[in-house]
Amino acid sequence: MRLTTKGRYAVTAMLDLAIHAQSGPVSLNDISGRQGISLSYLEQLFAKLRRGGLVASVRGPGGGYRLSRDSSEINVAEVVDAVNESMDATRCHRRGDCQDGEECLTHHLWLELSDQIHAFLHGITLAQLIQRKEIRSTADRQDSIARNRIDAVLSTDDVTG
Amino acid sequence: MRLTTKGRYAVTAMLDLAIHAQSGPVSLNDISGRQGISLSYLEQLFAKLRRGGLVASVRGPGGGYRLSRDSSEINVAEVVDAVNESMDATRCHRRGDCQDGEECLTHHLWLELSDQIHAFLHGITLAQLIQRKEIRSTADRQDSIARNRIDAVLSTDDVTG
């Protein structure tokens, strides 16, 4: 079982997508800027999210990604799953053949832990998350920082180099 | 966050220790035979469990390890912790400085997940586990296999090589 940056980034990016859904497709560049995730890495993650049927892409200028379902129909467990981070705590992938074809001493324990985690993540949808006030305020902060960055670029003479 | 063989082995070994506690110190060789864990690897794990204050060692022939507390006073979370497998799901180790010193969009989500997992593992003691019938029957099976193995060795002419 593991939950690393990969799975966390995937959920963060999907949440960003859900939050900014009303203004058309969202480019990975925008997500990268707001969430501080490298563009190249986002490309990898979204390839998996697309294969997993969670997002749809729009190519060309003005393009980006959209959720392929309503945010109320996508739960966190699916997102983590799509990027191949298994929340399964057993060694045998629930088969019960962990030790010489039989259950190991702790098989049931890890099975129960897996069920706990899955129930928790499966019960939370993107729609529910974007209702939360701490997430709304974090998103607002990120949006204003992004706007400031754009303003700064526009108002500055381009004297790079 | 990760739960791998290391943490699972640690809990399995501690459970084996708890089950066979009444017959004096348990050698790593016995645990290795019953649980199918390499002796050298067990040595590594028990070094950490000892440093973590969970077991005490008895050196010399007839020696081995004992639980340093009653099995009802040791919970699964402690064991996993002792071998350095963090069940913390946040990136920032709960500090809330995940993105440029501020909370990332998903900070609270992972905080809640961490709390769920910790509550679950903290609530289960070794004493509770060894009461469970599926664990008792697995342990019985392992014991009888171990006895058969000893019998086989004793009754066979040593014609190795």
Next chain:
DNA sequence: GTATATCCGACTATTTCAGTCAACTTTAGA
């Protein structure tokens, strides 16, 4: 003093993570 045990440090093959880089295709708009 020898066999049985823990102790300890160094070593290693493999895998994954987290990310970079380069090249390619699609497409909106000037």
Next chain:
DNA sequence: TCTAAAGTTGACTGAAATAGTCGGATATAC
């Protein structure tokens, strides 16, 4: 039609962790 913005794909990489192995040292019951 040209160009720039976007997604698409595959190869690559440094660092870290996993899951061990190996050799030897130390302690101790008999």
